[in-house]
Amino acid sequence: MDNQNGFDAEAIKQAFRTILRSIGEDPDREGLKETPCRVARMYEEIFQGKDQDPRDHLATTFDEDHHEMVILRDIPFYSMCEHHFMPFFGKAHVGYIPNGKIVGLSKLARVVEGFARRPQVQERLTSQIADAIEEVLTPKGVGVVIEGIHTCMTMRGIKKPGSVMMTSAMRGAFRSRASTRSEFMDLIRSESHLG
Numbered sequence: 716m717d718n719q720n721g722f723d724a725e726a727i728k729q730a731f732r733t734i735l736r737s738i739g740e741d742p743d744r745e746g747l748k749e750t751p752c753r754v755a756r757m758y759e760e761i762f763q764g765k766d767q768d769p770r771d772h773l774a775t776t777f778d779e780d781h782h783e784m785v786i787l788r789d790i791p792f793y794s795m796c797e798h799h800f801m802p803f804f805g806k807a808h809v810g811y812i813p814n815g816k817i818v819g820l821s822k823l824a825r826v827v828e829g830f831a832r833r834p835q836v837q838e839r840l841t842s843q844i845a846d847a848i849e850e851v852l853t854p855k856g857v858g859v860v861i862e863g864i865h866t867c868m869t870m871r872g873i874k875k876p877g878s879v880m881m882t883s884a885m886r887g888a889f890r891s892r893a894s895t896r897s898e899f900m901d902l903i904r905s906e907s908h909l910g
């Protein structure tokens with residue numbers, strides 16, 4: 716059934732039956748019978764960010780006279796490569812220097828998740844997160860670094876398991892000041908003592 720966001724589970728089920736038949740499988744055999752239905756439900760969940768504006772998570776801010784860097788690192792994310800429809804996943808590190816406004820740390824993680832849960836490429840995911848924080852919080856600077864493992868690369872094609880794609884987006888002071896950028900990079904690379 717078509718919902719208001721254009722998500723059509725029935726069409727996905729039919730299409731996935733076609734894919735199964737097209738690779739020479741029998742979509743009605745025991746193990747595959749419910750698969751199109753499972754795929755439809757799974758797509759609804761993993762693409763639910765498509766119709767959201769993750770900026771909304773940043774709407775609630777707190778006035779705080781803190782002008783040093785705030786970092787949330789090692790944020791796990793799962794996304795879907797839009798070129799191959801294969802998962803890519805890893806960790807995002809987000810830092811900003813507040814300009815009178817701070818947000819709850821969990822909101823930064825929600826922004827990452829909102830942009831990840833849609834057909835994506837890692838480069839765009841990185842810049843969308845940075846741009847959203849820059850637009851809504853108008854901080855003195857934003858830095859986003861993402862480390863991603865792409866199953867479309869580790870499982871097929873040139874098959875390079877273990878290779879990690881790194882992307883970064885730097886805005887404001889993170890871009891203009893080398894010392895700010897290296898403070899951020901040092902902090903996200905340093906060993907955590909919390910386990």
Ligand SMILES: [Zn+2]
Pocket residue numbers: 796797798799800801865867868
């Ligand atoms: Zn890919």
